[in-house]
Amino acid sequence: MDNLDLQQPLPGYWYINRTGKLMKVKMVMLGHEGIELILLEYVEGATQTISIEDWQCLDLVIPRHEQGDILLETDKAF
Structure with missing residues (x-):
């Protein structure tokens, strides 16, 4: 999932x-x-439909679980 x-x-x-x-x-x-x-x-359950163009403007990260903690894919472990 890193790439x-x-x-x-x-x-x-x-x-x-x-x-x-x-x-x-x-x-x-x-x-x-x-x-x-x-x-x-x-x-919270609300839904929204957006265009692919709007999606590409979002600044996103994917959460991942590691040993019970939530880390972001962009975070680096030290």
């Missing part, structure tokens, strides 16, 4: 934006050119 492309929305994956908002990609909708829309679900 995961964060600009590629993956259904079932949780993402965190730089302001700390947790969101899950529920579904991607394909068109003739590839992914066109992304259905997001927020931790």
Whole structure:
């Protein structure tokens, strides 16, 4: 998962934006050119559909669990 492309929305994956908002990609909708829309679900249960262009503007990290702690993929262990 270290080389995961964060600009590629993956259904079932949780993402965190730089302001700390947790969101899950529920579904991607394909068109003739590839992914066109992304259905997001927020931790409180609200959903939102955004375009792939809007998705690519988000500054995202993927949370991962390690020994009970949540670390960000961009964090480096010392």
